[in-house]
Amino acid sequence: MKEKEKKYGLNTLAIHAGYDKDKETGALALPIYQTSTFAFSSVEEGANRFAGVESGYIYSRLGNPTVAVFEEKVAALEKADAGLAFSSGMAAVSAVLLGLLRTGDHILCSKGLYGCTFGLLNLLKDRFGVEYSLCRMDGEASLLEALQPNTKVIYVETPINPTLELVDLSMISKMAKERGILTVVDNTFMSPYLQRPIELGCDIVLHSATKYIGGHGDVVAGVVVGPKDIMDNLRLTTQKDIGGILAPFDAYLLVRGLKTLGVRMDRHCSNAQEVAEYLSKHSKVNKVYYPGLPSFSQYDLATRQMEGYGGVISFELSGGFDAGVRMMNQVQLCKRAVSLGDVDTLIQHPASMTHSVIPIDERKAMGITEGLIRLSVGIEDVSDIIDDLEQALSKA
Ligand SMILES: Cc1ncc(COP(=O)(O)O)c(C=O)c1O
Structure with missing residues (x-):
């Protein structure tokens, strides 16, 4: 979040964070940069962008100005350093899990999970040797019992669909931090307006932006926010190389939707x-x-x-x-x-x-x-x- 934005409330951030006006034309509504690629003014400029010594766009799978505004806005609302946008909630979930886990790791999950997230955990177990277990997480004792020496991530949905059972995020994040475990929260059911897990000590938050973030039932999308080092790493690995990126027009719809969150x-x-x-x-x-x-x-x-x-x-x-x-x-x-x-x-x-x-x-x-x-x-x-x-x- 920009320094001047830190003082703003959530409704102001939903409207203003990430975008002021178009630098060239002054357009107040966010332009849709419907382009796959970006022309370099010289070979040196292209080389510097590839080398990461100069900022600027290269190719829309690696970053796009319309999509970047959406990423920045959600990061500001969730009080996170940075964000990454995806073509669906499941693309976001899979980019996070594949990016954080490797063979032999264990992930501890809340007892209720979105069905396709559950499907992905089984795929990771069967094909890539990532273990998972489910835990009710209804107190420190049940969590302690379920943690394993190789637990790398605690993954939580709260409220849990469809019984709306809750998980105490402060309790989970405190126990995870003490053990060097990352906490990931699927915040889809709440939106950042109603629940901000990072303020409660969690590390990474993701959404099916298809739901409250878009709000109008006209786009399928996902978003992940968290610490800059982890987001930079995911951007250059599971986002870039798996490629489930968000389209510029969909980013425009989401930014429009967020203004009335x-x-x-x-x-x-x-x-x-x-x-x-x-x-x-x-x-x-x-x-x-x-x-x-x-x-x-x-x-x-x-x-x-x-x-x-x-x-x-x-x-x-x-x-x-x-x-x-x-x-x-x-x-x-x-x-x-x-x-x-x-x-x-x-x-x-x-x-x-x-x-x-x-x-x-x-x-x-x-x-x-x-x-x-x-x-x-x-x-x-x-x-x-x-x-x-x-x-x-x-x-x-
Ligand atoms: C809690 C939760 N997480 C993730 C997803 C997956 O999102 P998407 O359908 O945008 O891929 C859903 C979809 O319903 C969901 O309800």
Whole structure:
């Protein structure tokens, strides 16, 4: 972050960090540098750029001015030194894990993980001999027991999808630091507006920028932020050589989306709070998982660690799988769709959709019951969202 930006609040940074105006034209909106390559004014200039003795662009897989603004903006919001942008959240996850781990290393992960991250861990284990284990991380004792002499990285999602269980980031980062282990946090569900793991002592933060960072459901992207030395290393290894880079137009959309991050997140949170309270009183709903409900088992941790409770709610229908299917088929305003973090309300039924290939017993062990519904509450008028849920629930 630039020195003058250090005094700014998060909403100001979301609008101004990383870009002032175009140096040549004064254009206030970020130009889209839709170019694959950059011409050198002399062979010496080209040679100096390749040698790293002169800054400047070479080729868009190695860096692009539109993408650089996005990277700088997210780094500023997450209070990190530097950032790297990727073509998807999974490209970001894989660049980080491949960049930090080698054969014989162990990575300790939170018990719930995004399915494709889990798939990547299995690929790393089977093909490259990187061990992993999962841990509930519900206290120092369970973490101590799970750590191994070859643990190099602790990898955490919090809140964990779909039960929204939380992991105490200050506790994890303190224990990791004492042992020289790096802590990586997938902050997708919160966005930097609601949770900043680096301020809590964690080292690296990544996002599926497809979600709240973009916010409008029109781009698939990922981003990683952290210490400059680690980001420089990833830029020259797993980003450059694997090549899952972000396109300039997508970076433009993300920068545009980020400008309204704060107002969107405030509305996602207030809408989700009202919807969660409505659902928790509904006769056809057994249980509601939302960190903002005082009945949520980790409400105190949520209040301490997060600056808002987020826009995702899960709830269990008492009528099980069939009720889930019936309700899902009745919604009108809420869109039957996976993903989360869009301005539109999205609703999905894990047992028939995202988690349907997982055997029922394994699903249960993950807390995914047959009637569980996940709702990513959008920023529409909350009364319209509740009316839609009411009419769909009446037929569930
Ligand atoms: C928590 C989390 N991490 C990572 C990803 C992967 O992101 P993408 O779909 O942008 O590759 C997702 C996608 O849903 C996610 O929910």
